[in-house]
Structure formats: C-alpha cells, structure tokens
Amino acid sequence: MNCHETQRWLPGYLDGELDLVNAVAIEDHLKTCVRCAQAHTNHQALQVVIRGSRLYATAPSNLHQRIQTSLRQADTPARAPWTLRWRWYSLALALACVAVLAWGLGRAGVAPAADDRLAVEVLNSHVRSLMTDHLTDVVSSDHHTVKPWFAGKLDFSPAVDDLASQGYPLSGGRLDYLDGRPVAALVYQHQRHIINLFSWPAPQASDMPTTIEVRQGYNQFHWTQARMTYWAVSDLSADELQAFVQLVRNQSAPAPTQ
C-alpha cells in the first residue's frame, strides 16, 4: 500500500471499517512511513476531539408534535386538492422504487456468491496466519511428522507432500476453519514467501480444473481433485504459485477416509 492509498483509507481504518487484508497493509505501511504515521496520529487526535465535543443537539420537545400535525393536515383528503394528493402518491411511489432499487443494489454489493465468500474467507485465513504468529501448529519440514499430526484432529487425512527438492519446502501444518468445517492448512515456503495450502473433503464434487484469482495483491488457486477441494494462497507470483499447484496436483491425492 502506498502513501496515497494509506491516507485515503485512514479514516476507515480508524473507524474499524476495513477488511483484515487492508487493515494489515495499512499497519505495515505505518510502521515504515513517518509521514503517514504522522497523519495517523493527527487523525486519531481529531477523532478524540470530535468524540469529546458536544455536537449533539436535542430537538425541541414540541417538534415531534408539530411534524405529526403537519403530516396529518397534508394527508387529510377533504383539505388536500386532488393534484396535491396525486403528488403525494407519486412521491410515495418514487420513494418505494428508490427503496427497492437500493435494496437490490445493496444485495448485489454485500452478498457475493458463495464461492466468492469462500475466497474471501480463505484469503483472510492466509493473512491471519501470517500476522498472528500462528502459522503452524506442528513445525516440521518432514511430511512423515506432519501427516500423522492431523490424525484424530480431522475426519480425513490430508495429502502431505515433500516438495523441498522442487524448491517448495514444507514448514509445517495447522488446523484451520473454513466453509463451516475444520480443514487442513499446510504451510510451504518458496524463497521468503509463504504458501498456505488448504484442503478438505468435497465428497459430492467432481474434479474441477484450477481457477486463478488475484485478490488484494494475493494469488489464489482453487481446484477440486479426487473428491478433495484445494485452495493455495500466496503473495508469490502467479507463475511460481502455478508451478507449486502443478506439483501438488501431480501427487496422488488420497480420498477422504470417511
């Protein structure tokens, strides 16, 4: 995130309105940029002043009564000429249309497709694993150690492949929770980049080719193979992550044990 973006998103960040990925990106930027850190301090000070000031004004006690009275008068058929009534109905109809339209737009904006929601969930898990010192529950580069660790913790046995000789050493694994169920998260490295490989059973799903998505600067690869669903996420370049995904796909993925 650059200075321009950071300062643009600062108010949202301070109000806790940003998603995890952008919040972390801002925090990273603030650690290294004196100018934006100063802007952050200024915004915080401003926020304190605004919260402390008395901007709230109490309405006069008879205001409610006056509004009610004027509404009743406007709506009285005997007094309202036909054209006035017609205008009220037009206005009501227009407002209803706006409300329906806004509801539709709101739904389109805030209710992404299930796959999209899952993609966001997967990305958040990846980012959270990097920021909370909770990258691995079992730290080992040996797949003979990592694979048995999952036994008894999951209702399936994830494929744990040793890809060190191909440039993607295993760092370990941990339990994660995605799509409403516990899943396996395997952590691989490539140079200094971390790859989270999530997998869980998809008993009903047929094999699906890899889809690639770029989301907030991270590459996400998703596929279904041998009744398992996979997500690989990293800030690696798409080519390097693609190579990793190909290696994983080439290994035989065992079926769920249940």
Ligand SMILES: [Zn+2]
């Ligand atoms: Zn900056």
